[in-house]
């Protein structure tokens with residue numbers, strides 16, 4: 001892993017955006033893995049800014065989002081499809097048919113998971129996957145558990161996750177109880193991964209991600225097994241490269 005620490009979130013957003021833009025410049029038909037939540041909003045704004053300056057085009061880019069709530073209408077402002085349209089897709093020249101978000105309203109969610117993985121594998125693999133991290137160490141919506149799933153699948157959200165995400169809704173009752181998420185295999189299949197972690201309150205879970213044991217109880221710790229992970233953060237953490 002490579003750890004980049006930033007003094008402020010504005011610099012972090014710019015660096016993260018530049019990394020994604022460099023991937024697209026060197027490979028115009030790149031496949032990008034997208035994330036939602038509060039963390040990526042600023043870096044999406046930086047990408048849009050650069051696009052509007054005419055410095056990058058997304059015409060040939062394909063995107064796959066990590067996850068989506070189950071049972072939330074796509075038109076709901078907090079569906080991840082709405083989030084992506086509002087924060088990124090509506091402002092750049094990406095072809096709508098090249099943007100993929102799992103369908104959380106599919107009649108057959110298991111079938112939707114299979115279809116989604118198939119669509120990813122048809123593209124070869126994701127060139128750069130963006131990740132945030134949940135306070136409990138989840139990535140996508142892969143919640144801590146005794147076992148984790150490889151493929152895109154339906155999950156029951158932990159109460160702590162629903163609590164954390166209720167800030168986007170009027171009340172906890174409106175936060176969906178289930179989601180569909182890319183599995184750990186789908187995520188780790190990406191050629192490179194950018195993990196963005198903002199806010200000192202996430203320093204402890206980031207430390208466990210970087211330096212703790214590799215455990216399904218901290219899904220993000222499985223990133224230690226991936227050969228190309230870049231971590232960008234404003235947290236005060238260190239990455240221990242040896243036993244001492």
Ligand SMILES: N[C@@H]1[C@@H](O)[C@H](O)[C@@H](COP(=O)(O)O)O[C@@H]1O
Pocket residue numbers: 035036037038039040066067131132133134135139140141161165
């Ligand atoms: N499923 C998403 C994750 O992809 C995201 O990384 C995480 C952290 O969100 P935030 O960036 O708002 O802290 O929680 C959400 O529930």
